[in-house]
Amino acid sequence: MHKDEQSRKLERLRRHLEDGTTDLSPHSLKVPASHYTSEAQNAVEIELMFKQRPLLVALTPHIPNQGDYLTHEAIDISLLLVRDREDKARAYINACRHRGARLVEGKGHKASFSCPFHAWNWGLDGKIIARPNSHEGFAAADDCFDRLVELPCYEIAGLIFVLLEGEDIESKVHALMGASLLDIENYNISETKYIDSRTTELACNYKFFLDGFAETYHIASLHKETISPFYYSNSTLVDQLGEVVHLVSPRKTIDKEFEKTQSEQGAILPYCTTEYLLAPNVLLTHQVDHIQFWTAYPVDGANRCRIELNVFWPNPMDDEAERKAKLNVDLVWQVTTEEDFPQSVAIHRNLISGALPHLIFGQNEPALIYYHQNIATAIGSDQLIPLATANDSD
Numbered sequence: 001m002h003k004d005e006q007s008r009k010l011e012r013l014r015r016h017l018e019d020g021t022t023d024l025s026p027h028s029l030k031v032p033a034s035h036y037t038s039e040a041q042n043a044v045e046i047e048l049m050f051k052q053r054p055l056l057v058a059l060t061p062h063i064p065n066q067g068d069y070l071t072h073e074a075i076d077i078s079l080l081l082v083r084d085r086e087d088k089a090r091a092y093i094n095a096c097r098h099r100g101a102r103l104v105e106g107k108g109h110k111a112s113f114s115c116p117f118h119a120w121n122w123g124l125d126g127k128i129i130a131r132p133n134s135h136e137g138f139a140a141a142d143d144c145f146d147r148l149v150e151l152p153c154y155e156i157a158g159l160i161f162v163l164l165e166g167e168d169i170e171s172k173v174h175a176l177m178g179a180s181l182l183d184i185e186n187y188n189i190s191e192t193k194y195i196d197s198r199t200t201e202l203a204c205n206y207k208f209f210l211d212g213f214a215e216t217y218h219i220a221s222l223h224k225e226t227i228s229p230f231y232y233s234n235s236t237l238v239d240q241l242g243e244v245v246h247l248v249s250p251r252k253t254i255d256k257e258f259e260k261t262q263s264e265q266g267a268i269l270p271y272c273t274t275e276y277l278l279a280p281n282v283l284l285t286h287q288v289d290h291i292q293f294w295t296a297y298p299v300d301g302a303n304r305c306r307i308e309l310n311v312f313w314p315n316p317m318d319d320e321a322e323r324k325a326k327l328n329v330d331l332v333w334q335v336t337t338e339e340d341f342p343q344s345v346a347i348h349r350n351l352i353s354g355a356l357p358h359l360i361f362g363q364n365e366p367a368l369i370y371y372h373q374n375i376a377t378a379i380g381s382d383q384l385i386p387l388a389t390a391n392d393s394d
């Protein structure tokens with residue numbers, strides 16, 4: 001986030017904290033249970049939002065050097081992300097063109113990819129290098145079997161996007177991200193170091209994961225014993241940048257900035273959790289001094305999801321700094337898995353029971369409202385009902 005924008009946001013936060021207020025949405029929102037539980041809606045979301053929109057699948061420091069690779073499960077499609085010999089990030093389907101075996105798992109560094117099944121060897125550019133011991137048995141194969149299946153891939157501001165269906169990824173990324181790209185560029189994500197990842201599957205719709213991060217209203221109650229003492233939990237800034245919902249939530253340490261003289265003030269990043277919520281499934285967070293990259297995908301329909309956390313820290317790092325960063329990953333994962341995720345699963349059970357027809361998002365939860373309205377607009381749903389306040393209807 002640029003320094004001028006930080007100053008403007010600091011002033012907005014000061015007013016909210018002095019007045020005991022928070023950013024509000026113009027209306028509250030009534031949301032039917034089917035928004036989370038409907039298999040038909042989930043299928044439309046997968047087609048229109050996961051397949052036809054660029055997905056943010058990785059950050060530049062996942063694969064900083066030529067030959068670095070990362071696998072990423074996008075819905076049920078296994079992607080292989082590679083930095084090629086021209087420093088370009090490329091995305092392939094993680095499947096050998098012979099009989100479809102997965103080429104690699106996880107993350108690492110290779111000069112080429114040798115298929116575990118019959119040892120066909122593939123270059124970083126996706127072209128076949130060798131088919132050992134094949135006795136010319138593939139001489140009649142079409143040219144398409146000489147190349148891995150490649151998908152459109154676009155890297156900008158330290159973010160790596162992939163488009164599962166269609167073309168023109170570059171203009172689609174800019175249309176989706178809008179001004180948030182400039183904002184995110186200021187974090188110098190490319191210069192950070194990958195620290196660690198965690199992943200889990202939950203028995204709930206993937207959108208509940210984003211819901212748990214899109215308001216700080218719950219921090220004082222749900223996280224009373226853990227992170228609540230560190231936050232001003234009910235004064236949050238919420239803005240829309242393109243399709244991205246942007247949240248800034250202050251920690252109590254922000255008082256240090258307010259104590260400075262007016263001319264010295266201006267920084268908010270060291271005192272805030274700054275989030276970029278990209279529908280349908282990504283949360284990018286600047287947390288005081290480091291970056292968290294979260295993804296959520298539906299698994300086998302509407303009622304199950306896979307969550308992944310990746311953490312990055314500014315360079316340079318010595319061993320002690322890296323040890324502390326890894327401890328921090330454990331702490332973040334512990335709070336979310338022990339406190340947030342059980343709520344998501346419990347809510348989903350209540351909704352699929354059929355006993356609870358609707359939920360409501362209050363005006364003090366504007367990021368939830370913007371996020372879900374973005375989804376509804378993208379899939380052409382009219383199921384989310386804005387509720388006007390009494391003043392509006394006068």
Ligand code: FES
Nearest residue numbers: 096098099115118
């Ligand atoms: S499936 Fe890869 S070499 Fe046979």
Ligand SMILES: [Fe+2]
Nearest residue numbers: 212218223340
């Ligand atoms: Fe939480």
